[in-house]
Amino acid sequence: MRTLSDLPISGAIVKLRLSVRRFRCKQRACQRKTFSEALAPGIGRRHGRRVARCDELVHAVGLALGGRPGSRMLARLAAPWSKDTFLRAVRREAAAASSAPAATVIGIDDFAWRRGHSYGSIIVDLERRTVIDILPNRQRDRQCPIFCVR
Known part of the structure; x- marks a missing residue:
């Protein structure tokens, strides 16, 4: 059952x-x-x-x-x-x-996992309206490797 x-x-x-x-x-x-x-x-x-x-x-x-x-x-x-x-x-x-083709227009937004304690970032493909990644914190060193690759 x-x-x-x-x-x-x-x-x-x-x-x-x-x-x-x-x-x-x-x-x-x-x-x-x-x-x-x-x-x-x-x-x-x-x-x-x-x-x-x-x-x-x-x-x-x-x-x-x-x-x-x-x-x-x-x-x-x-x-x-x-x-x-x-x-x-x-x-x-x-x-x-994540196996989709590369995004050309993206958006990044911050959100709170717990208000006042820990924050994260979400990266969104604005053309396809899909979530690309959810990062565990808002630090630039976590986001930079994603965007520095050309």
Whole structure:
């Protein structure tokens, strides 16, 4: 049995319980003894706990609002995800987009990991509207190697 979270309906939390078959490998040398049936493409990630459309929503809200404001807004819509979930979704998409062609128009913005304590920088491709990288601090020596390469 596998449980996936789906988008809320009329303020109610929706959980999908899927019956997934398990298979045993008959080869003695096989490292994995059991296998589970894969989900259909587009439903969810391999070890994910949410359906694909929830992941898209989390990523979009993470880009638009950020961690804590996104968490508060979706909690009112019966989708209680933590602020870290939004930040992980943005980082995951940034890692996937790192194989994209070089950006010609970029933007850099500073943000607070914890207000008054630690800050970071986000680098965005303004043409494609995608996150290129999230830097752990605002120091120039961390950003300079990225922009000094010609």
